[in-house]
Amino acid sequence: MTTTAREVGDVGARSPGRGGAAAAEPRDVVWHRVSVVTPFLEGWKTVTGVLAVILVRNIEETLAAYRYLREHGTVLRGPFPYLLAVIALLLLGWAVLGLVSWWRRSYAVDADGVYLRSGILVRRLRVARLSRIQSVSTVYPLLGRLLGLGRLTVEVAGGRGSRVVISFLRTGELNALRDQIRHLTEAGPPPGDHLEQLSGDVSAGQAASGVGTTGLHQQPPAQARVQEVRGARASRQGASGGDRRDDQVRGSHRDNQEQFLYEVGTGVLIGSILRSVAAVGVVLGAVSYAAVVLALVVLDGTELTLALLLNLWGMLAFPVICWSYAWQRLTRGWRFRALATPQGIRMRYGLTSETTRTLPPGRVHAVSLAQPLLWRRKDWWTVETSVAGMEEAGEAGSSRLVSESRLLPVGSRQTALLALGMVVPDLGLTGCPPTLVDGVLSGRDDDGVGDTSAPVGAPGRGLIRVPRRARLFSPLAWRRDAVALTETCVLIRGARWTRRVSVVPYERVQSIRITQGPWARRWGLAGLRLDMVSTSVTTSVGNLALSDATALAQEVSLRALRRRRAEEAERWMERAARMLPGGGQA
Structure with missing residues (x-):
C-alpha cells in the first residue's frame, strides 16, 4: 500500500x-x-x-x-x-x-x-x-x-x-x-483562490437594486476546468518528452520578451536608508555612547571607569540592531531592477548574493504603499505586495514565514504608481473625484472626498472619512483615516507619521467583519475589517460611522461576489507592454 x-x-x-x-x-x-x-x-x-x-x-x-x-x-x-x-x-x-x-x-x-x-x-x-x-x-x-x-x-x-x-x-x-x-x-487554473461565501446573505432589497450574479454563472464548472487544465498540461508534457532542451530554447525566447520597467538608483537607495529611523538610531546610539565614554575618561580615570564602560556595552544593542536593519535594506535594494515578462514581474537585486524572483500578478492579494516621515520631502514611496504565506531565508540558514514581497524598495510617486499598476489591472477610478489618488496617498481631512450626499459605493462619493467624534479614540490619525470604494478595489488610507495606503481587490476578500466595542457603540462608531490571507497589509479601518460601516460591508460583499476571476498571463503581458513601452527609473 x-x-x-x-x-x-x-x-x-x-x-x-x-x-x-x-x-x-x-x-x-x-x-x-x-x-x-x-x-x-x-x-x-x-x-x-x-x-x-x-x-x-x-x-x-x-x-x-x-x-x-x-x-x-x-x-x-x-x-x-x-x-x-x-x-x-x-x-x-x-x-x-x-x-x-x-x-x-x-x-x-x-x-x-x-x-x-x-x-x-x-x-x-x-x-x-x-x-x-x-x-x-x-x-x-x-x-x-x-x-x-x-x-x-x-x-x-x-x-x-x-x-x-x-x-x-x-x-x-x-x-x-x-x-x-x-x-x-502557464497552463494552470486561474491563480486566484476561489472566495468562500461571504458572511451575510444578499437581501431581497439589495437584489432589487440592480446587483446581479450573472457573471458568476458565466464561468465554466470546476470539474470541466480541471479536466481542461490537466489535458493542456499532459499535452505539453508529452510534447517535451522529458527533455529540457526545448525548455532552454523557450527560456531564451522568454528572456528576449523581458521589458524593462524600473530600477532603484544607488543614490536614491542610500539616501532612503540615511533618511530612516535605523540610520538615526545608529547615529544617536554611537554619539551617546561616545559621549558617556568621554565623560567617564575625563572625569574619573580609576578602575571604576573601566567597570562602568564594561557595563555600558548594552547601550550598543540598539544601534547594532538598527545597523542590521539598514544593512538588510541595502542588500535587498542594491541594483534592484523590475522587468515585465509573460510570467509576471521579474525582480533582480542583491549585493553579496544575487536574487531573481518572479511574481505572477494573479498571486497578489493586496498591495501596500508606505511613505515614512523622513521621505516626504523627496516624495519617496515603497511598495509591497501581499501573497499567500511563504518562507524567506534568514541568517545562518534559518527561515521565517512572510506574506509580503517587496515590489519597490524606494522610488518616486510615479514609479510607485507604476508598480501598483503592474499587479492591479485596473484601479477602477472611472467617475471618481479627480483628487482621489492624491488624496489617498498624501492627503488628510477632506482631500479626496467627493459628494458626501451620494450613496456609499457611488463613484462620485470618493473617500469616506471617520467622523469628527472619532478623534477621542484616535487623536493622531483620525484626520487621515478613510476608505474608498472604486469599481475594482478597496482603498484604505491611514497612519499619521508613516503614511500607508492599502489596495485590496474585491475578489481577494474572504469575509467581512464589523467590530464595535462598548464605547464605540455609545458613540455610534464601528470598525470594518476585510479578512484575507495572513498579511501585514492594513485591511481594516476603525471608528467609522456605524451607518457607513454597514453600507460598506454590504457593498464590498456584493462586489466581491461579482469579481471572481484573475488576469491571464497573456493579458498581463499585453497590458504591461501598453503601460510602459520604454521603462523608467526610480
Whole structure:
C-alpha cells in the first residue's frame, strides 16, 4: 500500500519491508542530480563555526601549539601527529557523508508539480503542486557566484516548511529549470483562490437594486476546468518528452520578451536608508555612547571607569540592531531592477548574493504603499505586495514565514504608481473625484472626498472619512483615516507619521467583519475589517460611522461576489507592454 504525497511539504518514507507505507513518488519522470559540491556549499558554514568554537574554547592550547611550531619548526612530535590525524579523519568522514548525501538527492518536474527527494537513512520527498506555486526565484550566494552555481526556490502557498529549494545548479541548468516550471504553470487554473461565501446573505432589497450574479454563472464548472487544465498540461508534457532542451530554447525566447520597467538608483537607495529611523538610531546610539565614554575618561580615570564602560556595552544593542536593519535594506535594494515578462514581474537585486524572483500578478492579494516621515520631502514611496504565506531565508540558514514581497524598495510617486499598476489591472477610478489618488496617498481631512450626499459605493462619493467624534479614540490619525470604494478595489488610507495606503481587490476578500466595542457603540462608531490571507497589509479601518460601516460591508460583499476571476498571463503581458513601452527609473 502506498500513501498519497501531500501537495506541499515533506513526505517521510519508511521501508516497505517493515510493513510501513512508502512515500508516493511520481512515475514516468526523469530525476536529475544537483551539483556535486552542493553538500559542501551548504555545510561549510557549520564546519567553520564548529572549528571556530573549538579554537576559541581552547585558546591557550592553540597559542601553545602556535608557539611550539614557531620555535621547533614544522617537525611534529608528541601528540600533534595524532591530533592532525583525527582532524583529517573527521574531514574525510564529512566529505564521504557529503558525497553520499549528494548521490541520494535528486529533483524532477512533471505536469503536476516539482519534486525533491533527499535523505540517507530516512528518505524524504518534498512536493510543490503547480496549482499552489506562488513564485519561482533564483539565488546566487556569494560563494556560489564565484563558482557559477545558484539555487532555485519554489515558493508555495502554505505555512512554515512549505517551500522547495533545489540547490545548487549551474546557471544554464538553473535557468532552464526555472523556465520549465513557469512554462508548466502557464497552463494552470486561474491563480486566484476561489472566495468562500461571504458572511451575510444578499437581501431581497439589495437584489432589487440592480446587483446581479450573472457573471458568476458565466464561468465554466470546476470539474470541466480541471479536466481542461490537466489535458493542456499532459499535452505539453508529452510534447517535451522529458527533455529540457526545448525548455532552454523557450527560456531564451522568454528572456528576449523581458521589458524593462524600473530600477532603484544607488543614490536614491542610500539616501532612503540615511533618511530612516535605523540610520538615526545608529547615529544617536554611537554619539551617546561616545559621549558617556568621554565623560567617564575625563572625569574619573580609576578602575571604576573601566567597570562602568564594561557595563555600558548594552547601550550598543540598539544601534547594532538598527545597523542590521539598514544593512538588510541595502542588500535587498542594491541594483534592484523590475522587468515585465509573460510570467509576471521579474525582480533582480542583491549585493553579496544575487536574487531573481518572479511574481505572477494573479498571486497578489493586496498591495501596500508606505511613505515614512523622513521621505516626504523627496516624495519617496515603497511598495509591497501581499501573497499567500511563504518562507524567506534568514541568517545562518534559518527561515521565517512572510506574506509580503517587496515590489519597490524606494522610488518616486510615479514609479510607485507604476508598480501598483503592474499587479492591479485596473484601479477602477472611472467617475471618481479627480483628487482621489492624491488624496489617498498624501492627503488628510477632506482631500479626496467627493459628494458626501451620494450613496456609499457611488463613484462620485470618493473617500469616506471617520467622523469628527472619532478623534477621542484616535487623536493622531483620525484626520487621515478613510476608505474608498472604486469599481475594482478597496482603498484604505491611514497612519499619521508613516503614511500607508492599502489596495485590496474585491475578489481577494474572504469575509467581512464589523467590530464595535462598548464605547464605540455609545458613540455610534464601528470598525470594518476585510479578512484575507495572513498579511501585514492594513485591511481594516476603525471608528467609522456605524451607518457607513454597514453600507460598506454590504457593498464590498456584493462586489466581491461579482469579481471572481484573475488576469491571464497573456493579458498581463499585453497590458504591461501598453503601460510602459520604454521603462523608467526610480
